[in-house]
Amino acid sequence: MNPQLIEQLRLRLGANGLPYEIPIHPQLVHLTLGLFIIAILFDIAGVLFSLEKPIFKFLGLAAIRSSFFDVGWYNLIAAAGITFFTVAAGFFELLLANPPVDQKSAWGLSAGWTMLLHGLGGVLLLGIIVAMTVWRGLQRYHWRKDASRQVQWSYLLAGIAMLGILYVHGTLGAHLGEEFGIHVTAANTISKNVYNK
Numbered sequence: 761m762n763p764q765l766i767e768q769l770r771l772r773l774g775a776n777g778l779p780y781e782i783p784i785h786p787q788l789v790h791l792t793l794g795l796f797i798i799a800i801l802f803d804i805a806g807v808l809f810s811l812e813k814p815i816f817k818f819l820g821l822a823a824i825r826s827s828f829f830d831v832g833w834y835n836l837i838a839a840a841g842i843t844f845f846t847v848a849a850g851f852f853e854l855l856l857a858n859p860p861v862d863q864k865s866a867w868g869l870s871a872g873w874t875m876l877l878h879g880l881g882g883v884l885l886l887g888i889i890v891a892m893t894v895w896r897g898l899q900r901y902h903w904r905k906d907a908s909r910q911v912q913w914s915y916l917l918a919g920i921a922m923l924g925i926l927y928v929h930g931t932l933g934a935h936l937g938e939e940f941g942i943h944v945t946a947a948n949t950i951s952k953n954v955y956n957k
Contacts, residue, residue, distance in 0.1 A: 778856055785853045788846035789933065793926060795839035796889065800919035803832035803896075803911045829910040833900055840893040847882045854879055857942045865935040874940065878932040885929060888922060 806828030859871030869877070895915060904910050936942040 778853060783849075783853055785846065785849040786933075786937070788842060788849055789930070792839055792843045792846045792889075793930070795835045795842065796926070797923065799832045799835035799839060800916070800923065801832075802828045802835065803919065804916060806832060807909055807911060807913075807916065826910075829900070832911070833896060836889075836893050836896055840890050843886045843889050847886045850882050851879060854942075857936075859936075859940045859942055863940060865939045867931075867935065869935070871936070871940040871942070874932055874935050875942075878929065878936060881929045881932065885922075885926065888925075892918065892922070 806826075809828060854875055857875065859875065861871070864870060865874055867874075892915070895918075896911065899912060899915060900910055904912070
């Protein structure tokens with residue numbers, strides 16, 4: 761094969777060990793988290809609307825209960841959609857990671873175990889978010905379509921439990937960046953620029 765063609769096809773890695781300057785996965789993670797958290801919080805606000813109604817009236821805000829459920833529903837749909845890209849970018853970036861071998865995280869895990877748990881956890885969370893979206897859709901359009909409270913208490917409890925699971929999963933991801941230095945763009949870019957001068 762032509763050496764020039766091989767050189768053109770070779771993956772050029774930046775300061776963060778990726779073929780692009782800024783890791784995509786952390787950006788998408790925060791979008792997934794924000795959308796999911798907003799979805800659950802607005803559904804909780806919709807359920808507790810009768811308690812909040814006097815506050816809205818006092819503040820002069822025209823609030824409708826169904827609007828809270830609409831915000832919850834559409835944010836959950838967006839979270840489910842974006843999470844596919846979040847997991848895909850995460851796996852791509854994990855495949856290019858070069859973690860230290862002899863180091864342990866604050867939880868006593870090696871980089872390899874942390875990567876494995878974070879990767880498998882991402883797939884599991886994707887499945888749960890999609891399942892919760894289907895569950896929420898069934899409540900909205902079939903089971904509770906004529907009820908003023910669109911969501912079941914069990915759904916809200918599952919959503920709150922998911923917030924805890926997302927925290928643990930996010931902490932594993934933070935260990936990858938902070939403790940193992942995997943794709944830490946700002947730090948790696950600064951050190952590359954300082955040492956190359």
